[in-house]
Amino acid sequence: MVYEGVCCPICKQEIDLDAPYFATSEPFFPSEHPLFKYCDAAMHWDCYAAWPSRSEFARRYFETQIEGEKRNYYWGIALSRDEVAVTVSIDIGQVIVMTAETGDTARVGLNQWEEWLADFDQAVEGLHPVQQDAFREVWPILRDVLPSATVMVRRVDWEAKNKLLWARVELCRIQEEERLRTVRTYNKACQLWINRGGFCPYCGADNPRFEDRGPERKSEFHCIACGQSFGPPEANAASSFGVYLKDAPT
Ligand SMILES: [Zn+2]
Ligand SMILES: [Zn+2]
Incomplete structure (x- = not known):
């Protein structure tokens, strides 16, 4: 849950909602798991980036999201790899790219996909370095497997x-x-x-x-x-x- 005055569960300090922050929704660990209390919360990017549990947390969030997408009839999975997943909705003309490294997503208009993919620096401008690294890592896969919006839409079952x-x-x-x-x-x-x-x-x-x-x-x-x-x-x-x-x- 994200609301005015919400605190980061890692540093316990308030989060400025006007600045970028990382947030997850819904619990994705069982309630007895030590990471359960960090679910469905917002965190400072700096805190999240340096957090020792980040990779386990992000991986689980990533996998939970993909499982959810499989049951979602409006969003189709165009790419599902260990490190990155891409889903597309024709109805609203949107693409979501999600990296396992952070669990973070980028939303791109389907008709802007090629333009977005052509300019990495612009695509990641203003993002936290840990987000930029995650996207840099998967960029060659995106370019290779999803070179165009047409290819992307055709890949969905x-x-x-x-x-x-x-x-x-x-x-x-x-x-x-x-x-x-x-x-x-x-x-x-x-x-x-x-x-x-x-x-x-x-x-x-x-x-x-x-x-x-x-x-x-x-x-x-x-x-x-x-x-x-x-x-x-x-x-x-x-x-x-x-x-x-x-x-x-x-
Ligand atoms: Zn924090
Ligand atoms: Zn009729």
Whole structure:
């Protein structure tokens, strides 16, 4: 956690949030581990750089982040080596480079990748020397394996990411079905969907036809554009993930 007045766990002095500092989020050591209390905290770069536990701490943070990325369907892993990992999001056009040496990351616009890679000095300008050393170390790998944004995007296993995404959508639909299992809650959710100006979760067409089946039976929607019938579980799952169900792999 980072907040005004937060202290560095290494030197116990306050951190100036206007100056660069190193921070991690979420615990990544078990609570009985001596390094647990340093997780989810901010540190002075000088303290962190000279800290004897830095390499163990950074390595664990690095590995935890990569594990998290594997379950993340919006970010794809373009490169995963012992010393460096690169993930990319096409949706927001961003690249994250993470070094195992510090656990620190650099964020680069996907369309600026080649420019960033071409000028090491500019890329690391203003960074702490320990960060600069870490990036210098992995720079040849980045240049060799990810010479361009196109190569980077092609290296990601998007099919696996897509499967992961659709598995989540289906899980969400099932959970919604369970949550709305009574006729009353189900039909209430239908009304909510109408009030929100609901669209077809399959194709996105507006004004699906509403079939009010009264208080005893679950009501239903019918899309005139694509012919699909659906209810709130489909509608909520699709809108939660920003997808159209017609795109689901068969
Ligand atoms: Zn400190
Ligand atoms: Zn439709």
